Amino acid sequence: MDYYNLMRIFAFIHLLVSIPHGYSNYVETKAGQFFSSGHTNNWAVLVCTSRFWFNYRHVANTLSVYRSVKRLGIPDSHIVLMLADDMACNYRNPKPATVFSHKNMELNVYGDDVEVDYRGYEVTVENFLRVLTGRLPPSTPRSKRLLSDDRSNILIYLTGHGGNGFLKFQDSEEISNMELADAFEQMWQKRRYNELLFIIDTCQGASMYERFYSPNLMALASSQVGEDSLSHQPDLAIGVHLMDKYTFYLLEFLEEVHPASQANMNDLFKVCPQSQCVSTPGHRTDLFQRDPGSVLITDFFGSVRKVEITKDTINLTSPVEPPIQRSGSGDIQIESLTYVDQLPVAEIIHQKPKQKDWHPPDGFILGLWTLILLVFFQTYGIKHLKHIF
Amino acid sequence: CMTPAKDQFQEELVIRPLHSGDIYASFQFRTLWDTDFLQEGQKKVSHYRLFPKSLGQVLSKFSVQELHISFTQGFWRTMQWGQPFIPSPPGAELWVWFHHTVSDVDGNWKELTNVLSGIFCASLNFIDMTNTVQPSASFKPLGLGNATDHRFLRYATLPREIVCTENLTPWKKLLPCGSKAGLAVLMKSEKLFHSSFHSQAVHIRPICQDEQCTSKAWELRQTLNVVFDHYTSGQGKKEWSLFKMFSRTLTEACPLASSSKVYVDITDNPELFELSPATPLLSQAVVLGDRRTYSVYDLTRAETFGQLRSFNLLLRWKGDNMLRPLLHAERYVAGFGLQTGEIHTVIYNNHPYRAFPVLLMDSVPWYLQLYIHTLTVTSKSRDNKPSYIHYQPAKDRHRPHLLEMLIQLPPHSMTEVTVQFERALLKWTEYTPDPNHGFYVGSSVISALVPSMVAMSTNFTQDQPLFSSFVPVKEESSYFVRVYTEPLLVNLPTPDFSMPYNVICLTCTVVAVGYGSFYNLLTRTFQVDEPSPPLAKRLANFIRRIRGVPLLA
Numbered sequence: 006m007d008y009y010n011l012m013r014i015f016a017f018i019h020l021l022v023s024i025p026h027g028y029s030n031y032v033e034t035k036a037g038q039f040f041s042s043g044h045t046n047n048w049a050v051l052v053c054t055s056r057f058w059f060n061y062r063h064v065a066n067t068l069s070v071y072r073s074v075k076r077l078g079i080p081d082s083h084i085v086l087m088l089a090d091d092m093a094c095n096y097r098n099p100k101p102a103t104v105f106s107h108k109n110m111e112l113n114v115y116g117d118d119v120e121v122d123y124r125g126y127e128v129t130v131e132n133f134l135r136v137l138t139g140r141l142p143p144s145t146p147r148s149k150r151l152l153s154d155d156r157s158n159i160l161i162y163l164t165g166h167g168g169n170g171f172l173k174f175q176d177s178e179e180i181s182n183m184e185l186a187d188a189f190e191q192m193w194q195k196r197r198y199n200e201l202l203f204i205i206d207t208c209q210g211a212s213m214y215e216r217f218y219s220p221n222l223m224a225l226a227s228s229q230v231g232e233d234s235l236s237h238q239p240d241l242a243i244g245v246h247l248m249d250k251y252t253f254y255l256l257e258f259l260e261e262v263h264p265a266s267q268a269n270m271n272d273l274f275k276v277c278p279q280s281q282c283v284s285t286p287g288h289r290t291d292l293f294q295r296d297p298g299s300v301l302i303t304d305f306f307g308s309v310r311k312v313e314i315t316k317d318t319i320n321l322t323s324p325v326e327p328p329i330q331r332s333g334s335g336d337i338q339i340e341s342l343t344y345v346d347q348l349p350v351a352e353i354i355h356q357k358p359k360q361k362d363w364h365p366p367d368g369f370i371l372g373l374w375t376l377i378l379l380v381f382f383q384t385y386g387i388k389h390l391k392h393i394f
Numbered sequence: 395c396m397t398p399a400k401d402q403f404q405e406e407l408v409i410r411p412l413h414s415g416d417i418y419a420s421f422q423f424r425t426l427w428d429t430d431f432l433q434e435g436q437k438k439v440s441h442y443r444l445f446p447k448s449l450g451q452v453l454s455k456f457s458v459q460e461l462h463i464s465f466t467q468g469f470w471r472t473m474q475w476g477q478p479f480i481p482s483p484p485g486a487e488l489w490v491w492f493h494h495t496v497s498d499v500d501g502n503w504k505e506l507t508n509v510l511s512g513i514f515c516a517s518l519n520f521i522d523m524t525n526t527v528q529p530s531a532s533f534k535p536l537g538l539g540n541a542t543d544h545r546f547l548r549y550a551t552l553p554r555e556i557v558c559t560e561n562l563t564p565w566k567k568l569l570p571c572g573s574k575a576g577l578a579v580l581m582k583s584e585k586l587f588h589s590s591f592h593s594q595a596v597h598i599r600p601i602c603q604d605e606q607c608t609s610k611a612w613e614l615r616q617t618l619n620v621v622f623d624h625y626t627s628g629q630g631k632k633e634w635s636l637f638k639m640f641s642r643t644l645t646e647a648c649p650l651a652s653s654s655k656v657y658v659d660i661t662d663n664p665e666l667f668e669l670s671p672a673t674p675l676l677s678q679a680v681v682l683g684d685r686r687t688y689s690v691y692d693l694t695r696a697e698t699f700g701q702l703r704s705f706n707l708l709l710r711w712k713g714d715n716m717l718r719p720l721l722h723a724e725r726y727v728a729g730f731g732l733q734t735g736e737i738h739t740v741i742y743n744n745h746p747y748r749a750f751p752v753l754l755m756d757s758v759p760w761y762l763q764l765y766i767h768t769l770t771v772t773s774k775s776r777d778n779k780p781s782y783i784h785y786q787p788a789k790d791r792h793r794p795h796l797l798e799m800l801i802q803l804p805p806h807s808m809t810e811v812t813v814q815f816e817r818a819l820l821k822w823t824e825y826t827p828d829p830n831h832g833f834y835v836g837s838s839v840i841s842a843l844v845p846s847m848v849a850m851s852t853n854f855t856q857d858q859p860l861f862s863s864f865v866p867v868k869e870e871s872s873y874f875v876r877v878y879t880e881p882l883l884v885n886l887p888t889p890d891f892s893m894p895y896n897v898i899c900l901t902c903t904v905v906a907v908g909y910g911s912f913y914n915l916l917t918r919t920f921q922v923d924e925p926s927p928p929l930a931k932r933l934a935n936f937i938r939r940i941r942g943v944p945l946l947a
Contacts, residue, residue: 056827094467094558094587102559102587117583120515121560126826127517144505146512175827177891341607342538344866347874348843350751353531353800354781 044158044199047308048151049074049084052133054165054174056090061104061245062236064092066164066206066252068114069106073259074160077307085136085151087123089165089175099242106248106256108240122149130180137161138191155196160204160305164252167207169230170215186216193219200293202305206251208233211287223293223300225273227251228284235283250282262302264309270297399429401444402652403570405577406860408688410659411667411709414474415624415632416590419639421577422479422860423569423616428603430610444650445614446568448513453598453612456502456509459546460491460535463510464595467557467587468621469880472722477682479861480617482593483837483878486516486555491535492546503548515560521550524760525836527796530784532755532841536865537599538610551757553834553881557592559583565594568616569648576648576693577656580640581618591621597864605853615860632711644705647693654693657859658707661686668710671700681862683720683846683873688859720745720844721752721803725837725879732817732887735762739811739838739879743803745845750872751781751802752842754811758795758835760788761818761886768814771799774807790818817886825888835882843872 051074053067071086093104093115104115123132135141136151153159165172171179192198203224205213210226217224227234227249236246237253248256254277262268274288274297290297303309346352403425410418427445442450452458464482490506492499503526511518530544562583566573573581586592595617603611622639624632637643647654657677658669675690691698691705699705722742729735741752758764766785771778782800786793803809849870865874890896927935927946935945 091556091558094556100584100588102583115559117559118563119560120563122512122515123517124515124560125517125554125556126520142508144508146509148512148515177827342602342610343607344537344602344868345534345539345542346868347534347536347865348751348753348841349534350800350843353753356531356782 043156044304045156045310046153047079047083047158047160047305048153049079049160049162050087050136050151051084051160051162052087052128052164054089054128054163054172056175058090058092058095058097059245060090060165061092061243062248063164064088064090065104065106065114065248067162068104068119069248069252069256070162070204070259071119072114072116073256073262074306077259077262077264077303079306079308081120082148083308084120085123085149086119086121087128087133087136088121089125089128091124097244105240105243106253108238108247110240110242120148126175128175130174130178130184133174133180134184134188137188137197139195139197151197153197156199157197158305159198159201161201162204162206163213164206164249167205167209167213169209170212172205172207172213182213182216185213186218189217189222190219193221200295200304204255206234206249210234211289214289217289217292220292221294222289223270223297224289226287227277227282229287232284251277251284251286254281259302259306262306264303264307266301266303268302270300270302273302399427401425401427403444403648403650404653404860405648405651406653406655406657407577407580408479408657408659408859408861409707409709411634411662411711412475412621415711416475416621417624417634417639417709418475418478418619418621420479420620420861421581421616421618423578424860425570425614426601426611427614428609428611430600430612444570445612449568449596449598449614452506452509452513456506457493457496458490458506458598459493459539459600460537461488461598462490462536462595463488463514464593465514465516465555465557465561466591466593468589468591468593470591470593470621470878472719472877475621476719477875477877478593478619479681480593480595480597480619480864481876481878482595482619483551483553483839484881485551485553485834485836486518486557487549487551488518488521489533489547489549491539492548494543494546496546499546499548507550514564516555518552518555520552523792525552525757525794526550527757527786527794529755529796529798531782531798531800532753532839535599536597537601537613538607539600549757551836553836557594558587562586562594565596565616565618568596570650571648575646576651576654577644578648579644580636580642582641585627585639585641586618586620588627589620590623590626591619593617593619615864633709635708636706644693645699645703651694655859656691656693656705656707657688657861658691658709659686660689667712670708677859679859679862680846680848680850682875683844683848683850685848718744721840721842721875721877723838723840723877723879725882727882727884728812729814732885734814734816735884736768736812736814737762737764737835737882741801741803741809741811741840743805743807743809745805747805748845749802749805750843750845751800752840754797754799754801755839755841756795756797758788758797758815759833760790760792760794761820761833762795762815762835762884763788763818764795764797764813764815766797766813769797769812771801771809771811773804773809778802778804778809817884819887819889822889822891825891829886829888832883832885835884837878837881840877840879842875842877844875846871846873 051067051071053063055063067088071084074084092098093102100110102115103113106112106114139151141150163172167173170182173179189201198221200221203214203222206227209228209230209232211229214224214226235250237248237250239246258273258276277286279285405423408420412418425444429439439450439454453461464487466482466484469484470478470481488507488510490503492502496502504522507518507521527549528544528547529549533547533549534542562581566578566581569578571578573579597615597617599613600610601613603609624630660669669689673689673691675692677688677690678685679688693705720743723740725737725739727735728738739754743750771780778801780799780801784798786796788795801809850867850873852867852870867873931946938945
């Protein structure tokens with residue numbers, strides 16, 4: 006055999022040996038990625054803090070993130086959506102039951118299947134912090150609670166009007182960056198999250214994440230301290246600005262993401278550079294354990310469930326037999342039931358006044374009687390007691 | 395083994411063309427379930443088929459005997475549209491009869507409102523003691539019941555509540571077929587909310603299972619009433635079709651429904667409008683005191699859908715006609731300024747010769763302090779003394795005013811009820827974030843037995859169409875109707891919320907200037923300091939020193 010053939014055979018044998026080695030490497034990296042994130046469920050808390058018709062864009066911002074998050078798999082039961090005012094059915098909306106994000110009414114982010122958990126006056130700083138920390142009154146329904154555990158990845162999105170170190174809620178109160186940092190620390194100490202992604206789209210948004218000190222937090226903001234976040238485009242038919250620039254480009258980016266995509270956080274940091282946004286978006290990753298390049302977008306925006314396939318058979322328990330009910334009990338006489346008269350005039354006219362429960366005299370009456378007795382005894386002395394008793 | 399209790403589902407759509415060119419569509423979905431949640435000794439119900447589980451669990455947990463909740467956007471104009479099949483006030487209204495075994499009604503009421511706010515995505519958790527009342531004669535149970543102790547009744551209304559798609563979505567999910575099949579496919583929010591009036595409600599009550607009425611069945615009715623305005627939704631043309639109203643046509647009935655029908659009111663046909671496709675099925679029903687004729691389209695039959703497998707109704711208007719309802723009411727606030735005012739409620743009886751009694755119920759929030767000594771009821775400019783008055787005064791921040799009166803309305807007359815009030819100044823934390831919008835006062839409720847022109851049938855059978863069998867009829871000569879007035883929007887004296895900031899600035903300035911000056915005066919010492927003389931003088935002094943002559947000053 007000549008040298009060329011020998012080389013070919015040698016190369017072939019080398020390939021045969023290296024393919025399984027390379028394949029096992031590939032399998033290992035895939036398995037490594039499979040178990041890398043460490044979360045088992047996803048939650049999202051999306052808050053719009055502004056009221057009044059001219060703040061339409063803040064509601065549109067929140068709804069576009071809601072739409073992306075739902076599209077990528079997080080169900081309504083795991084999303085806490087807080088909208089401070091109603092834009093869709095507002096009387097000033099020329100197209101009721103719609104909220105648009107693009108001018109010329111291209112994309113209706115409100116949709117036909119939306120569930121708002123906190124709306125109108127319920128969106129307050131207190132309710133927001135209670136949702137985050139889980140300290141809600143016992144009668145709060147499940148859809149209004151953030152029932153996350155220590156393996157949950159939570160996405161928190163805030164939008165509205167803000168300033169250096171605060172975010173305004175409904176034009177009447179503010180939340181400061183220190184309060185937010187403390188709330189996240191409470192969440193960490195109660196093990197209410199595995200990893201948390203915080204996105205804020207307000208003026209001077211970067212000031213809101215300056216004070217964070219809990220681990221596993223990653224934050225993004227639409228503008229630096231001293232800069233304003235700008236709105237994107239008005240729609241002349243509706244008459245207001247429809248979206249903010251940062252969230253508009255964020256929506257554009259998220260529309261490209263699908264549940265199986267491998268886009269990671271570094272791509273998210275590049276959304277809306279200064280040439281498009283005018284303000285400089287910022288981010289903070291020093292508190293985050295993993296490298297942002299290995300964190301998938303779907304770790305926070307989607308709800309990709311890890312499934313374990315098993316080949317074992319599982320035996321289901323037999324259903325519980327309800328006890329046989331006695332049909333038509335014989336000894337109790339069956340009396341026919343009747344409907345109530347809706348307006349029994351004669352009965353109403355002769356209705357006796359409702360007997361109020363007797364309460365002991367309180368406060369004023371008690372004080373008045375004490376004063377009268379005191380004055381009486383003062384004037385006439387104790388020896389006149391026999392006149393009373 | 396035990397067979398599950400029988401349940402059935404019926405759906406119905408009634409289309410009533412209104413004389414002003416608008417069109418009124420009323421959907422009713424009824425689920426009947428032959429079981430009893432509240433019967434003692436029975437094992438907890440756990441198998442739900444057509445009845446939604448979320449509502450069933452709520453009923454059994456809070457021992458609810460009857461529940462009525464409605465969400466309405468817009469106001470029903472009785473003068474132009476007549477009487478609705480199921481009336482409702484603007485905003486959200488919730489009234490509940492609890493079972494007589496409940497010991498803590500208030501606690502159950504509070505928890506029930508919170509649970510319902512989660513189910514319907516509405517802020518019903520704002521219902522608390524300050525806007526709940528216990529009517530003493532209005533709101534008798536619409537279902538079966540013998541004990542009518544009003545201690546188990548609670549009524550609350552939130553006139554500010556907004557209705558939008560987020561309330562429609564969970565409402566649609568309660569239906570057995572969802573919004574995928576049957577009449578519910580027509581419910582597209584973009585069309586439903588672009589209307590003059592939109593009201594969705596859930597009514598749950600126990601009714602008779604059969605004619606003998608020996609056992610109870612639970613009835614869940616989900617109703618949706620909508621009025622489309624021919625100016626806004628109709629683009630000015632008085633021509634309607636199902637596609638124009640709902641942007642959909644019907645393709646099939648809900649497979650789980652035992653009956654699925656569309657009724658069109660053709661009593662005024664053919665002078666008023668033209669209907670296509672024509673149908674030989676006609677039915678007559680006595681509803682709201684009048685005998686009306688309806689064209690019936692049965693969706694469970696395949697021939698209704700025709701060749702194209704789709705059913706679309708077409709109505710074209712031809713003439714105009716005016717309608718005078720027998721009873722309607724208005725309410726408004728009179729007066730000027732931010733201190734006092736007067737509430738006027740005007741009730742019209744348009745019957746030419748019959749007088750009938752009405753029960754007026756008013757629930758006014760505590761911050762409008764009513765002066766009941768100024769209450770006057772006048773009919774035809776003469777005093778009309780009510781035969782029953784129940785008044786419960788308000789307690790600040792605790793309880794609203796409740797005023798119930800039984801008034802006899804003379805025939806063909808206008809009755810006016812006026813009461814003066816004073817506006818309270820709230821604490822600054824009690825104001826809403828937008829206090830200059832004003833504060834709402836819920837609608838007044840007028841319950842009446844209106845004389846009927848046609849004999850009503852007192853047999854409560856199962857075959858009656860749903861829209862005529864909502865209210866049980868006890869006597870033939872009159873029908874029961876409930877009219878809601880407008881809610882009021884009242885401005886309260888609003889403080890200047892920037893005042894604390896201004897006060898702090900001013901006070902700090904005054905303190906700084908005043909105390910600062912005083913402190914300086916007391917502690918500052920003065921030293922005389924001579925300024926350095928100009929150059930010429932210094933030179934002259936230098937020369938004088940050399941000469942030994944006295945210096946210049």
